[in-house]
Amino acid sequence: MAGGRVTVIDIAKAAGVSKSTVSLVLQGSPLVNEGTRVKVSAAMRELGYVYNRGAATLRQTGAKSKIIGVVVNDLTNSFFAELAVGVDMVVQSAGFVQFLSNTSESIDRQREVIASMREHGISGLIVSPARATEAADFKPLVAAGIPVVVAVRSLPGAKVSSIVSDNHEGTAAAVRHLASLGHRRISFLGGFPNTAVFAERLTGYRDAVAEVGLGFDDELIVSSAPSRAGGADAIARTMAMGNPPTAAVCFNDAVAFGVCDGLRARGMEPGRDFAVVGFDDVIEAQTAVPALTTISVDPQGMGRRAAQLLLKQINAGKVEAENVTAAVRLVVRESCGAWQRKSGEELA
Amino acid sequence: MAGGRVTVIDIAKAAGVSKSTVSLVLQGSPLVNEGTRVKVSAAMRELGYVYNRGAATLRQTGAKSKIIGVVVNDLTNSFFAELAVGVDMVVQSAGFVQFLSNTSESIDRQREVIASMREHGISGLIVSPARATEAADFKPLVAAGIPVVVAVRSLPGAKVSSIVSDNHEGTAAAVRHLASLGHRRISFLGGFPNTAVFAERLTGYRDAVAEVGLGFDDELIVSSAPSRAGGADAIARTMAMGNPPTAAVCFNDAVAFGVCDGLRARGMEPGRDFAVVGFDDVIEAQTAVPALTTISVDPQGMGRRAAQLLLKQINAGKVEAENVTAAVRLVVRESCGAWQRKSGEELA
DNA sequence: TGACACAATTGGAACGTTCCAATTAATTGC
DNA sequence: GCAATTAATTGGAACGTTCCAATTGTGTCA
Known part of the structure; x- marks a missing residue:
């Protein structure tokens, strides 16, 4: 019982029809009579028939399995x-x-x-x-x-x-948003430089920085692993600079979370003392504290x-x-500080 | 070219042997001569042969695919x-x-x-x-x-x-740990009551509560969806009670994160003002702020x-x-407050 | 040289399905 | 009442592989 596989032939025998008819039932053909269909279906249920898709795809020359x-x-x-x-x-x-x-x-x-x-x-x-x-x-x-x-x-x-x-439009939108909040020094944090995604996001950042009339500063670009730990690392290196930024566009949400961790570790509250924007809009972005402003990729x-x-x-x-x-679209939540600052206000 | 599949027969013809020999090569049989093996292998590479596992499993009666x-x-x-x-x-x-x-x-x-x-x-x-x-x-x-x-x-x-x-030992260990830190009112938060996992974790909690000599209070058990949002909801309901707890064992890490969110929303800092222990030890548990004390399930x-x-x-x-x-094992990090309170100290 | 073992190779059957052409049964048109 | 049409069913071949038994070649021993 456990060994012998049940085949179309077995159920054909049980239902008193030919294997061809069983096959037709299997593929829901309209050619088969309603009466025989139920008879065959019953036999299949009774014998515990399991369709062998391997055999089917073998026969259907060239056709792939599902x-x-x-x-x-x-x-x-x-x-x-x-x-x-x-x-x-x-x-x-x-x-x-x-x-x-x-x-x-x-x-x-x-x-x-x-x-x-x-x-x-x-x-x-x-x-x-x-x-x-x-x-x-x-x-x-x-x-x-x-x-x-x-x-x-x-x-x-x-x-x-x-x-x-x-990717280009995503980081560009993030930069435009941060600029409209009054930020003048905006960092780009995280990600491995030798990937296509990094290049696209960085270009979006660069283009938007130029577009809103901010000078481009190479020092503001700090790469790292695209992970939470990488983000914490990147923000630590960034804040150690002589003239640190007031906002950051992050490579992705994981990096952004790490940046938030790193800011808190230095006694700064993300969204209040420093603006953070992520990329991806992962599920945790909306329930985190503060809720992450990010580029939604869905x-x-x-x-x-x-x-x-x-x-x-x-x-x-x-x-x-x-x-x-x-x-993509910019989802404004709390980590960018938009809720506490009116548009255009200058930062210290 | 794109249509006709390359079969063992094709490569047999190309290599000047029979399909049986090709099959032997395929399964690395020691019976085949080294010279023919390389000849066949070369033909396979050249014609872009793709093994058809469907046909193979069909033949090997009863044998399953890999x-x-x-x-x-x-x-x-x-x-x-x-x-x-x-x-x-x-x-x-x-x-x-x-x-x-x-x-x-x-x-x-x-x-x-x-x-x-x-x-x-x-x-x-x-x-x-x-x-x-x-x-x-x-x-x-x-x-x-x-x-x-x-x-x-x-x-x-x-x-x-x-x-x-x-599950039983996990929540029990969490309760023992919190009790050793001086907590007297310990909540059990989150999870759907009609599941086996919930029942096991709750029993562990109950048994340990009795073991360390704390009175059992039904009010301290607040169920919710086993998610971040559910955790935020559960802690909100809990803190609205007349005599709120000072610590919580959570159904899982997602709930624990939600509880942390909810505490912050009420101006309380998890780990300092309220002890939180999770369950599962998901990857984010160690990088979160505060790092989550939890039951590691790996x-x-x-x-x-x-x-x-x-x-x-x-x-x-x-x-x-x-x-x-x-x-399972208890992983003590920051959210339980162990780092700031010496063992046995009484809570306000 | 014949018998023998041994290594390497081979043709054909089988796996469970689908498709095709052919068959039977029932119905229609005139 | 007989051809023509339609509906339902059917046996056999084929898919690409593996396994078995059989075959071929090659060397060894008496």
């Missing part, structure tokens, strides 16, 4: 967990199942995971690439006609679809859009690369 | 993300691939997801069950000989392996142990249920 692969570079970062949840929503309702794996920024692990997914015949792949990923790494996938959507991190030169947030929404992009390609059959940048 | 399914009830909670990462570690190094899905506490989604996983022939399942899950839901799985490990939430009555943290470690438990069953072939409770 799996969507999702690969993220850091599952412990809640941004990516939320992204995956967003993907899962639309993927599930389209009758696919999600196959999520984590690479922990390891390029080797990423290769392994993607290879495994190919072996299992995924219909499409959504990936937030590990740090050292090259455009060529996805060549074999697209050559095999498997739709790929690159999310979060852009992969210059890759001929695949992508969805990234509008990771769930991004996941949903990535999934829609992928499903469109899967259904269309053609693998035409499409690049979308998700709009 | 997938481990992992199902969690809330991926946005970093505890579960960490758990999954822990599972992934040992699972990957054993040559399996992880198939992670999220149920968002929906019992229907859970059923769908698990059904999909069965169709894809998973070798085993690790699941943190959604709230209303019943023991009977896993009956078909174990009947089919698929090893199942239930993690985090116990499922009374299910004949499957399980790994849960020592979700990654738990994931690793769950995976080891599952692999053991898979390799043994027999499905013998084994129940392990993971040890």
